[in-house]
Every structure is written in C-alpha cells, then in structure tokens.
Amino acid sequence: MKTTFFLLFALAANAFAAVRSSTNYAVLSDVFDAGGTRCTSASYSFDGSVGGFGGLVTANSSQDTDRTGYCGQLYEIAAFTLTTANTNLNEATSMALYANQFLDDGTVSPANTFAQWSFSGPLSGVNTAGIVTAAEVYQNAPAWVIANLEGWSASLKLTVIFTGILPGFNQITGQLLSGGNMRLTFICSNGITYSLDRCYNLLPPVNWVPQMTNAAGLNGKLVFTNLVNLTTNNFWRIRSLP
Secondary structure, three states, rough: OOHHHHHHHHHHHHHHHHOEOOOEEEEEOOOOOOOEEEEEOOEEEOOHHHOOOEEEEOOOOOOOEEEOHHHHHOEEEEEEEEEEOOOOEOOOOEEEEEEEEEEEEOOOEEEEOOOOOEEEEEEEEEOOOOOEEEEOOOOOEEEEEEEEEOOOOEEEEEEEOOOOOOOOOOOOEEEEEOOEEEEEEEEEEOOEEEEEEEEEOOOOOOEEEEEEEOOOOOOOOOEEEEEEOOOOEHHHHHHHHO
C-alpha cells in the first residue's frame, strides 16, 4: 500500500506540473504558491492565492497597493467622501479639499481631479485640483462645497472667517442717477436688516424720517435707491434694525 500510494502521488504531481498542449491550445506548468496564507514583515504584507490568480500586496511606506488578481483592476466604489484639514477658512485665502473614493478591494482612490465641483456661500471658487478660495466677508459666514463623481455626491460645510475691517466697511457711497434718484451703497454685515433714513437739515433737533428697509446679502453689500428732493439739501443715514 505504501508503494502504491507513493507511485500515485508521483504520477499526479508530474501530471499537474507538466506543460500540456495539443494542436489547439497550450497550458503552462502549474505551480503552487503560498495559497491562502499571509506573509508579513516590518515593511509589507502579502496575501497569496493558488496559481497567482489572486493576492494582495501592500507596503507600509506608501499608499500604493498591488491588486493582484483583479482583472483589469476592476472594482466597485463603496463610499465617497469630501474632507479637509480645517473647516474654518479665513476670508480671501485658499486651502485644499480632499475627495476620495473608498473601493471594495480595500484601497482608497484620490478623486480631486476627476470630481465635478460646485459651491454656495461666500466663496470665490473651487479649481479642478480641489483648492477652495474664500471671498471677502464682513462677519463669519457659512459656505458649502459639493463634489460629484460617478453618481456619488459628498458635501462639506465650511465657515468663512471675518479677519478684520476691510476697506469701505460701514461707509456709504452715493451715485446720482437719471430721473433724480440717488443710489446709496453700504458695505455692512450680511444677513442683517437696515433702515435708510433721510433729513434735510442737521441742526438739532434732527428729524430723521425712515424711507425704506432692506436686508444685506451674503456679500455684505446693501443698496438703496431714493428720490432726491431737488429743492433742498438731502442727508441720509443707514442704521441696523433689531
């Protein structure tokens, strides 16, 4: 029985390892690798499989992964995220955003250059590399950035930080229009409602008469249009309402 078993094993091993061919095909010699086992060291790990049809090799020193056995590197997206190091962004400055696809083979694929970017709020724009730039603000203001890719969408809320008094803040500029109207532009705090008052004389007691109210937009700019009384002096003031 021992002799018979040995001969059968030898025949099977030789048949498995040999090159098989015919008129129509050829199969190279099959070999056994570290099938289904894991080899590790301080720098790498390797998950093997039979015949080299699968396996996963990763190195601790980089983000590169050899997806052995994934035909054509095919994969499915498991998640899509948008992150940044700090969600506070000073006005008139830029910072990097990070769009990433998490794949079902355990790897992460950076997606900044492939994503479609959109935004809302006081932002100047987002370029194709995922660099977002804030506009000037007159108080801290929220903003949103959205990345879309391959049917997935991820959004990120930012806060644009007001860093100081900018030129023109809390000042009124006037422009006389045709038809006797005066356009009054006021740089102020966004989202606050203001009243335009007018008087014809600054001698006390001053009689300020309310003309109209309006709310400042996200860019902190407020515009009033008021008909000028051409028979006398005109004085305007703009004040915030509770």
